[in-house]
Amino acid sequence: MDFNDSPEEAAFRQEVKTWLAENAQAYREPLPLGPGDIRIAEMGREWQKIKARGGYAAISWPTEAGGRGATPIEEVIFAEEENRYHVPVGPFVGIGVGLAVPTIRAHGTPEQIEQFAHPTLMGDILWCQLFSEPAAGSDLAAVRTRAQRDGDDWVVNGQKVWTSWAHTADWGILLARTDPEQVKHKGLTFFLLDMRTPGIDVRPIRSISGESEFNEVFLTDVRIPDRCRLGEVGAGWGVAMTTLMNERANSTGESLLLPDVSSLVRLARERGLAEKNQRELAALYAREQGLKYFQARQLTALSRGEQLGPMSVISKLVFANVLQDGSAMGLDMLGLEAAFLATEDHRVTRFQYGYQWAAALRIAGGADEILKNQIAERELGLPGEIRADKGVPFSQLPVGR
């Protein structure tokens, strides 16, 4: 029992370290960007090209696709080492490399793979994911955005929401309804959408924090040529499942902008509140640290070439809830004098931002309630939810707000 790399992992880590030392020097210092500055996406293209030259642009892809055929543990090692620098990595590149192209490779024609795989690898195509809708979040298969055949094209009308990086993306992966008379999961088709097509209106959503991390995307008579359909007509749900399977469970948005429980304990101590709250603080810290050692156990499983089980969803579940509870406690301790006011004091802004972001994190990428259902059903073997929409054509389902 130890926390060390295996000899092979250590060799890979050393190789990555050496390469980064030679190629990531420009990223020694933080990028000259404020939070939320979308220019980071353009910078991401450059870093992606540098990685492509070194053979690190898409290490999880098979070698014949230009990747390294890296194991999941090697992906983690690369990310750990890469993150020692201030490199511009994020979903603006990750959606393409991690989600869009693996889906295209699994379901696409040779022409589609040819058209998209290499340019995405090189950072020439950035992607966004046009899945969620105002009435289709946890119940993703309820999407209403309609695609209707018109000659060699499909004409798309509808609204997508929570689309990160839609304003910087060149292409989008789109799930739309092609046959409302089929049952919910069967009337869907998957498309690849050129984001420069007329009729696409990307509007930033002002979130509770006042920032605009996400967009709404309105689609009005948007024409998609049939050659940009991915998979068969009506097979979109299966294609989308491939995308969702590739979503990494541990993309929690941990960052230097968020507070940890140690900083909360130090704050409590300074304010003379540590003793009064010691049970609560200790419990919060134990959850945070338990998650850290849980992740060490997950890496161990990956290191042994094992698949991660249903419990891997707790990374986001626990992180988001600890963040919310810890940030709330921190703000309460800061009190009326400090908690609500704009400030340059990073210690305060971390609790402010953490409290707001936690609310998003508890919903995004699988809401708490969905993840608990998954644990109950897949890990504990409890019965699935009763589906009122089973066997009913989509057009006849009751529609709420």
Next chain:
Amino acid sequence: MNFDFSDDQKMLADHARQFLGETCTFDRLREFVASGEDYDRALWQQMVELGWPGLSVPEAAGGLGLGVLELCLLSEEIGRVLAPVPFFSTVCQAVPLLEQAGGEVADSLLARIAAGTCTVAVANPDQGHSLELGGNSCLDGALAPVAWLHCADVLLVTASETDGTAVLLSVELDQPGVQRERLAAQVLDSVSAWGAAHFDKALTTVLARGELVVALNHKLRLRSAVLLAFEQLGGADSACTMARDYSLERYTFGRQIGGYQAIKHKLADVRVAIELARSNAYYGAWALYTDSPELPRAAALARISGTETFTLAAEENLQVHGGIGYTWEANCHFYYQRARLLAVAVGGPDQWAAELLESIR
């Protein structure tokens, strides 16, 4: 990354689980309580045959020479079935204490433990008592409560010499200077058994003295916290499985109660807590095994997670059972009550929370 037990260690745990699952059933626990027996001697004898008392005793002294990681896994399995035997005090506490104290008397005690001819009660070093050590290492005073004190062969206890120097004593309990009794039947957790002893010029042997005793007790506390965390983990996991099984058997309003989100989410919360507690317990095991300077933090983390999780699992198990869960026959009480006992053994939650926060700089 290799943050896990080895295949051999897991195999040992699997065997232990199978053996204990077959032998130490709820029926047997109820029979044990009804019998008024001191501890489950037949079960202990089977454990002796498996070599468990001498698990971590060096091979030279007749043991199996295995380490603390194996002890962690066995503790989890024993926690799962709430085995009424003096395993924790004899194997988890006394053996390492004797090994570290060293000397002829300690060595011969280790050999007796490994041979299965000696059980040990260990007094909590933090426990207040009125013991006084007189001349010729004779002990006077009273001590209570200590687990298995009424029936163990030997007691390990820390006392003070007249000048205040701390000494670690071993006391053979079957001697004229020792009067013992089992404390009255408990209101909570009748599967464990607690004793009291009165010493009148009892003969003792000094195993260690002064600074060494302080160091030994410090280590004993941390080790106890980690191993108890594994016991709590085993109990929590069992209680969770029991609740899950019942929720699949019990029907209300025409369907299994395990299909309602109120139950699904409750049990998912328990399962998440178990995963975190397991991870902190593993960290404690690693810190013990490597004798890491992080041990105080690791022990406190394991202990706090263990207590919180066993409590949650035991309470929700009874809740999922509904009214029947409140009956003696339904067995939920075994976990419900044991969770409270383990919460305060080797220091309560407040104390460990304070120590955990202390470790954060």
